[in-house]
Amino acid sequence: MRSSSSPTAASAPSSPHIPGSYPSSSPIESYLRRIHAEIAELKDGKPYSSIPAMANVDPNNFGIALATADGYVYEVGDTREEFSIQSISKPFTYGLALADRGMEAVDAKVDVEPSGDSFNEISLAEGTGRPANAMINAGALTATSLVRSSGGSTRFKRILNTYSAFAGRQLSVSERIYRSELKSGHRNHALAYLLRSFDIIESDPAPVIKDYFRQCSVMVNALDLAMMAATLANSGRNPLSGDQVLDIESVERVLSVMATCGMYDDAGAWLSSVGMPAKSGVGGGTIAVLPGQVGLAVYSPPLDEHGSSVRGVATSQRISHDMQLHFVRAARTGRSAIRNVYDITAAPSGIRRTDEAVEVLRSHGHRAQVLELNGDLLFAGAESVVRALSTLDDDVDMVVLDLRSVDEVSEVALRLFAESAEMLAMNRLGLVLVDGEGTVTNDLAARGREVPSFPTRNAAVEYCETQLIASYGSELVLPDVMEPVESPALNQLDPEDAQKVQDLMEERVYDDGDVVRRVGQRFGGVFFIVSGMIATSMPAPDGSRIKLTTLGPGMTFGEMALGTDKRQETTVKASGPVRLKVLTADAMDSLEEENPRLAVELWKALTRDAYTRVEQYLRESALRARD
Incomplete structure (x- = not known):
């Protein structure tokens, strides 16, 4: 797993309307709120005044909406304030014209070259009159003329319905702004008639x-525009409604032209500093699209000399920089990094527990959730993880991030994980990592956030089980010491009989790492763990060792060798200091001779205990196979 770091020392991320159990916001929401407050201090620019109906807008309006390619929206500020879409309409009408007429027919009428001019320049090819691209007014008028009436729907009704399908709600027109534009838009009138003179527009x-x-x-708001941008990011399919609004070939062309022409005479600087296809409008809106990952929308009326929102440009530059959204960094398609989510009862550790401990885990295992991650954790992937962590159920105590299938972790993902770890800690939730390479673990430690980390999921689940048992079980559930007479194997006997069996045992002590039994050894008796932990393993086909179970006080081992030609099938090692009591093979033979009744009762008890453990193992294996 590689860490893709960036030289930037950026802030962390944010998200406004996230349903969840936490009083604090997610890291992405926190980030958006922070940059919103900072960029709101920018007072440059003035609202567009050439259209009288738009002249009196509040210059302090400022909203940011960020929609993922799967339709999750983060928003802060004035995201529900409506304003006119203006030139942001151009790429969507262009896409509809492409779908209606086909690429070749549209290309014959409007080119795809950057004009280097402002939005209302007369950029027509000499001789043909063909506009340079569909993002300037001349090209946009041409694109509008190419949209067909169809199925009883007028040209404009189809345009409006397309915008609405992109936004995911029915949009409407401001008649006041329309009449004002119709009355004051002399240059656009002139452009249209000039295009007609070249037969670019072929009718009245x-x-x-x-x-x-x-x-x-x-009329749109920032939330509408974010969803429209996310629909483009999602290959033309609205991520919430599921409607395929525009075909992928048209989307490719639209985004390509937006990248090179969408910001007019500022397009080169934009592509260099932001690196996302974008479109601005004199109404104060700005959209940017990172294919496969996110759609960004900003609303702020004061404009710069290029006709773009001052705060919209600043916000887009900041978010692209901080979240590494430039197409060079984030070229790979974004998708949820979460491969699977389940609680630990679906994949138990396999440790043999007492009956009481098993019952605790059965009742409370759902409090420890496992999130299996995969792929490259760029912004989109990290966002999906942060979102999941921000919306955990109220009764979750711990969450395991399984990073074994993660390839690369970006700097933004590391920052988000650090803030998520802090958020979880503030809400008394434990974060546990399965991080064999230590990429995330070491980064969190460097940021002052130490979290439990394990090389395998089994070890992480074992840790969570132990924490849950300690939190929700009685003192007897996880005893430090348990004599054989109290163990599940012997507590089925009459107390006097159990004591007689224990009196026949030998006591043995082992240090950490000592081998108690090896694979292939003959039956050596039944071993009762009095204190400490025992780990069992077996050889894998490649020569490595596979960890099977961890056993604690009150557990037994060794008796299974009786059913396998009296030979040990696993290697048993001490995990820390261990004290055992052993009912040796010789002691068992003596018991059969001297007290056959008790020998029979003992065999019954051992058989019942073994059957219970085999049944538990089969149930756990079935759960793992299902997972």
């Missing part, structure tokens, strides 16, 4: 002009 331009002004007067 007056209806085209009206439809163009209507599409610019569609």
